[in-house]
Amino acid sequence: MVRGTLEVLLVSAKGLEDVDFFGKMDPYAVLTYRSQEQKSSTASGSDPEWNETFVFNVSDNVSELIVKIMDSDTFSKDDFVGEAKIPLEAVFAEGSLPPTIYSVVKDQRYCGEIKVGLSFTPVETRGFDEEAFGGWKHSAH
Numbered sequence: 001m002v003r004g005t006l007e008v009l010l011v012s013a014k015g016l017e018d019v020d021f022f023g024k025m026d027p028y029a030v031l032t033y034r035s036q037e038q039k040s041s042t043a044s045g046s047d048p049e050w051n052e053t054f055v056f057n058v059s060d061n062v063s064e065l066i067v068k069i070m071d072s073d074t075f076s077k078d079d080f081v082g083e084a085k086i087p088l089e090a091v092f093a094e095g096s097l098p099p100t101i102y103s104v105v106k107d108q109r110y111c112g113e114i115k116v117g118l119s120f121t122p123v124e125t126r127g128f129d130e131e132a133f134g135g136w137k138h139s140a141h
Contacts, residue, residue: 002092002122006033006056008065009117010040011099012049016112019071019079026072027081029114034062042072046112058120063088067114069104082106084114091118 010029018025027048029040033056040050056065065088069081082104091097096119104112 002058002061004058004120004122006058006065006088006091007119007121008054008056009099009119010050010052010054010067011115011117012047012051013069013104013112013114014047014101016046016048016069016081016104017106018046019081025081027069028072030068030070031056032066032068033058034060058092063092065118067102067104067116069112069114080106082111084116086116086118088118088120091120095120 008031010031013027013029016025016027024045026042026044027046028042029050031038031040031054036056038054038056040052040054043050065086066083067086068083071079071081073079083106084102084104086102097117099115099117101113101115103110104114
């Protein structure tokens with residue numbers, strides 16, 4: 001079982017399909033891991049930059065992060081631009097992955113890309129730390 005903290009760096013997006021007929025798009029991202037959901041700030045244009053970090057608690061073997069890109073609309077419901085499904089097996093094994101580009105897809109059609117960096121800090125669940133309980137490591141010099 002995988003346990004720990006997943007840190008997600010949402011860097012930017014490129015070439016997002018503009019779903020606004022009037023004006024430019026105002027994209028934001030909704031990051032979902034299991035039932036945990038976090039939302040980025042709203043950026044501007046079809047090549048937004050966020051450089052925001054999000055932290056998720058990992059306590060099972062769910063191995064996918066979903067990043068939905070939405071377009072904020074003032075007078076109507078926000079538009080769904082597309083989503084990226086990011087596999088997490090590699091970050092669980094390696095500990096961290098540099099910012100990587102993932103395709104944003106809507107209805108099985110490419111509609112842009114996002115750049116996301118990942119890092120995972122495991123929580124040790126076996127036994128307890130002897131040092132924390134004054135074990136032999138604290139003996140006199």
